[in-house]
Amino acid sequence: MKMTMRLTGSNRPIARLVLATTLLTTMLQITRASSAQAAASVDEFKAAYAVAEAANTQAGALRNQWTATASTLADAKKAADAGNFDAAVALSKEAEALAKASIFQGTSEKQAWKAQEIR
């Protein structure tokens, strides 16, 4: 209570200075944190996108790519171009999951198709 009194009452200029410094420091910390995060996300996006693209290429070798993978990869790139790296990474991971599912399908169907055959 005393402290509050002192900051907001008799020592008003000091209180203002302390408040301004605190705000400035916080703002600087936020700016630094977000720029550090953006830099990390660019790399993270590049890595995630490369992994997804490689998985989709593997599905292509099985002649079993999905249109959803291609469109999700395109969306990831669009998000990265717009500077939204969080979304770009998330979309790249989604594309990777889709590509992996198509690889699984392509591999398992090499035998599984026989179950549907008319005999």
Add this chain to the structure above:
Amino acid sequence: MKVRSAISLASVALALAALTLAAAPPASAANAIDPAADARAFQKFFTTKFPKLKLEDFVNGPYSLNEDMHRQWVEKEEFPPYEFSLDMGKEMFAQPFKNGKSYADCFANGGIGIRQNYPYFDDKEGKVVTLELALNRCRQANGEAPFSYVKDEMAALTGYMAFTSRGKPFDIKIPNDPRALEAFETGKQYFYTRRGQLNFSCASCHVQNPGERIRAEILAPALGILNAMPIYRSEWGGMGTISRRFITCNVQTRGVPLDPQSDEYRDLEYYLSYVSNGLPISGPGARP
């Protein structure tokens, strides 16, 4: 005692092994490719599933499975939507190339009444040759640019050639050549393989669910499905070739389609045509 037990155990094991070997068919017999048996089973499946339908009626697809649609179709056939394309195809077919030759020079019987023999297995190339492919090869051999496999010109040409074969039964041959048998088998595998994000195979719709609705459409049976090609589709607002049909099917299951006339599509056409042997050509057709 121990020796006697071991001998008994070994005898039982040997007897079991002998029984297993005798019961299991040889691997080669189980995996033997037998197109004739496949075609018999295929046709039996559909004639059993739709006992009231005559074999030749399967070529009319959904129109043979639904009475209301059948009535609409009969009326539509009085002024069929593919008529303009048919006229265009007839004109194109007769039009000589710049070198003076024509399509008639590339085909047996001048290209008239031969649709039922396509696709065929070319033993020189070791691959299946479809009518669409043969038409483009004919153009290229005579110094003309190939047509798109999915657009109007190709549909018009194949439509006209199908029209000259109307009523003739599919007569697809599979020579006793391991490559031809392999092509048939690859086509069959493609037909039954689930693909795309929706995890559908061709058979999911056209074997397991013909006659049922998928959204507003009634699914056609796989038997006789290519006899009516090319088709005018209201959904497309125009004509479509077999290549277009395969590509659209793949896209509808959210799979990336292959290139038109890729080996797999050629083999698929070979398989589907062969199992419909004996059913009449009815193309060009119309579908909703």
